[in-house]
Amino acid sequence: MLNQLFSIPLLNIHGETKSMGDFMAKAILVVNTASECGFTPQYQELEQLWQRYSAQGLMVLGFPCNQFGQQEKGSNQEIEAFCQLNYGVSFPMFAKVEVNGSDAHPLFRYLKSQAPGLLGHQAIKWNFTKFLISDEGRRVERFAPVTKPLTLEDKIVRILTVSPTD
Template sequence: MSTQLFSISLINIHGETKTMGDFATKAILVVNTASECGFTSQYEELEQLWQRYKSQGLMVLGFPCNQFGQQEKGSNQDIEAFCQLNYGVSFPMFAKIEVNGSGAHPLFKYLKSQAPGLLGHQAIKWNFTKFLISGEGGKVERFAPMTKPLALEDKIVRILAASSTD
């Protein structure tokens, strides 16, 4: 288990303090999200994955971010209402954060260090960058915004299956 990862403090969309350890399971999919992005419809596929695999050990975590084109302007309450009304989001959502720069949330600093982008660049380029964390925080894989969540389904199934045989 990655003590560093699971000790990271989080604030959920309701203002409650949690840690990544509260969400430790067989596979965790972390996504920086935005309500006014060309990729916003990915909420639908994220919710599908959550519904299909949560009972088998998948955790989907959404982190709203307003750093890319000012595409997440609303309050946490606005974001939650938008996600539930338009996409039926029921997976855990968190308070708006920054993913790049000096104000980057410690979770995203950690994820970027574990799975740098192309050519070793750590910066996140846009909304809906995805990080798939397997086996108690062991391996972290990064996926570009244009990678649709359902394209990760085979990887998720393999992680869940491997975890159930450990």
């Protein structure tokens, strides 16, 4: 299963091919994002987490998605400029993806299978759904769009401070 997660191909916001294996870390926070959403200000808290904990092993990965209310209409270049200008985003951002349906990106198919939503539903309901991956990919937790990123700080700190023998 670990090979499955870390072999998933990705395309960053600049069009460069990557894989999840390029972003292996003690904790990985994956978020489907949008620039015109009521939750868009969460970019600021995501950036704060990235700034505070990237040196200790946190990766924050943003995946723009236009599937919810067409709230991410821009091109990858426009999305990147918006995120940097308005929120100072410096964490890795990726090319726009779909998170639901037959064209859902393999990463989101994997994450939804590992951490279904309420009542076992695998669909992502809205922008800024968060997935926290830990234990070298063995644990995936899902958090609703209304969950503010900074409320995950304690969980992230616990993951980052656990030694491999704990």
